[in-house]
Amino acid sequence: MKTVEWRGKPVWILRRTPDMLASLKKTDAQVADAKSERNPAEFTPEYCMNEYRSIKPEYLVAIGICTHLGCSPSTKFAPGPQSSLPDDWQGGFLCPCHGSTFDLAGRVFKNKPAPDNLPVPRHMYMGEGKLVIG
Ligand code: FES
Numbered sequence: 001m002k003t004v005e006w007r008g009k010p011v012w013i014l015r016r017t018p019d020m021l022a023s024l025k026k027t028d029a030q031v032a033d034a035k036s037e038r039n040p041a042e043f044t045p046e047y048c049m050n051e052y053r054s055i056k057p058e059y060l061v062a063i064g065i066c067t068h069l070g071c072s073p074s075t076k077f078a079p080g081p082q083s084s085l086p087d088d089w090q091g092g093f094l095c096p097c098h099g100s101t102f103d104l105a106g107r108v109f110k111n112k113p114a115p116d117n118l119p120v121p122r123h124m125y126m127g128e129g130k131l132v133i134g
Contacts, residue, residue, distance in 0.1 A: 001013065001014045001015070001075065003064065004133070006063075006121060006133045006134060007134070009063050009064075009065060010063070010064040010065070010072065011061060011062070011063055011064065011121060011133055012060065012061070012062050012063075012064045013059060013060070013061055013131065014059065014060040014062075014104070015058060015059055016052075016057070016058055016059070016060060016104055020091060020104050021052065021057055021058075021104075023090035023091060023103070023104060024051050024052065024090075024103060024104060024105050025051075026088075026090055027090055027092075027103040027104075027107065027109075028051065030103075030109055030110060031103055031107035031108060031109055031110065031117075032107070032108050032109065032110045032112075032117075033107065033108070033116065033117055034051065034107060035049060035050075035051070036048070036049050036050075036053055036107070036117055036120075037049070038116055038117075039116065042116075042119065043067075043116050043117055043118075043119045043120065044117065044119075044120050045120060045121075045122050045123075048120045051105065052105055053105040053106060053107070053117070053120050054105070054120070055123070055124070055125065056125070059131075060104065060105060060106060060120075061120060061121065061123050061131065061133065062106040062118040062119065062120050062121075063118060063119040063120075063121055064093075064118070065118070065119070066095040066097065066100055066114050066118075067100075067108065067114045067115055067116040067117070067118065067119070068095065068097070068098055068100055068112075068113045068114040068115065069097060069098070071095050071096060071097035071098075072095075073093035073094055073095040073096070073100070073102060073118075074093065074094055074095075074096060075092075075093055076089070076091065076092060076093060076094045076101075077091045077092075078091065084099070085101070090103065090104065091103075091104050092104050093106070093118070095114065098113045098114075099112065099113070100112040100113055100114035102114075102117070102118055105117075106118030106119075106120065121133050121134065122134060
């Protein structure tokens with residue numbers, strides 16, 4: 001995972017393994033907006049309205065700011081020994097402020113204070129190694 005700055009915001013670029021992508025099928029029923037249908041103009045460009053929330057399934061591009069009150073979630077690829085994450089945690093992100101959790105596509109889990117998925121900024125690939133955000 002790499003973090004870059006865009007318009008003063010952290011943008012995460014996460015390379016997802018086949019196992020990570022498969023985990024999104026398991027979290028489909030646990031997230032609040034599995035198809036990113038809420039307010040797509042603000043949170044998900046049309047071309048990323050799929051379960052991976054991406055152009056290329058291997059790469060998630062998302063703004064790392066919680067949609068509740070703007071804290072920065074941490075990566076939690078596995079639950080730690082004293083973690084409040086469930087035993088079947090598939091990996092994702094945990095907001096330290098009020099406990100919102102997001103899966104590996106930045107989709108917020110149900111019954112969490114964050115109302116929306118992590119925003120996916122408009123972006124495009126310019127050839128194989130170049131990503132343009134904005
Ligand atoms: Fe993230 Fe409140 S700011 S849960």
